[in-house]
Amino acid sequence: MTDSKQNTAEPGGRRRRLSAPERRRQIIAAAQEVFIRSSLSGARTREIAAEAGVNEATLFAHFESKEALFEAAVLEPLREAVSEQVAIARARAPQDQPARDASLQAHDRFLRTMLKSYPLLVTALFSERAAGEEMYRKHIFPMIRTLADITRERAGEDRLKHVDVELMTLMGFGVHLMVVMDHHFRGTEMDVEKTAAAITAMFDHGLRPD
The missing domain is CATH 1.10.10.60 (Homeodomain-like)
Incomplete structure (x- = not known):
């Protein structure tokens, strides 16, 4: 050929x-x-x-193997999104941007990455159990820990002493994944900006009416 x-x-x-x-x-x-x-x-x-x-x-x-190509095809988009969020957070002084604006930017970016990566991520995690477990432990969970670490770094330990940051990060990852999955299976088009704003409000204020 x-x-x-x-x-x-x-x-x-x-x-x-x-x-x-x-x-x-x-x-x-x-x-x-x-x-x-x-x-x-x-x-x-x-x-x-x-x-x-x-x-x-x-x-x-x-690419030395099909597995190396699979890793590059599936994980690189997520790694790039995480790296970008870490770089933005560390480059910005706390007073440069309101916390809500930074949160909105992060949710918007992650939603867009999930929209592109969702079919591949699901294939990677669920098509083969052993391979999916290894990929999660070796690659996905370390990304979640990185995001949790940057949250601690930006917010400070005093503000987060009553918060399980790792659990909160897992919840955020899960929300983005499930929202994208819902749109995928229902065949609807997501309004990313509106959805990111709703997720930001939920994480900032919870379900309190005020």
Whole structure:
């Protein structure tokens, strides 16, 4: 098989060879489609290569195994979202932005990431029990701990001494996942800004009428 997408078109019909990062992104995007259809065990590298328009040699030049590609396709979007939230929180002085605005920004960003990652995340966690358990312990829960740590860092231990921050972070992760799942299965389009505002209000004020 030849690499049918080795190059991309430029003005005038010339073909531009993709850079290594561009090729990697292309393969990841193709793998995401295949993993959603077939799960980790059902997917074949030749199927992923065909979806990406490359040969298997090119695929393995970028990823040492199907498992490494699965991890990149499933976890990288979530890692990027978590890293972005940590960077924003640490770069901003506490007085630069009201706490509610920062919370709203975080919920909005995480909802958008979940909308993109949901099918892959569910495939990763639930298609194969042993693999899902390992992925959660090795990758997902450390992300939750990172988010909990940045909450402690920003708020201070005194303000959080009566709060189980890890449980609160798990609740936040679960709310975002379930809201996205609800829209996915009902086939409805989410108003992300409105939903993020509602989640922010719920976490800031609970169910109190005032």
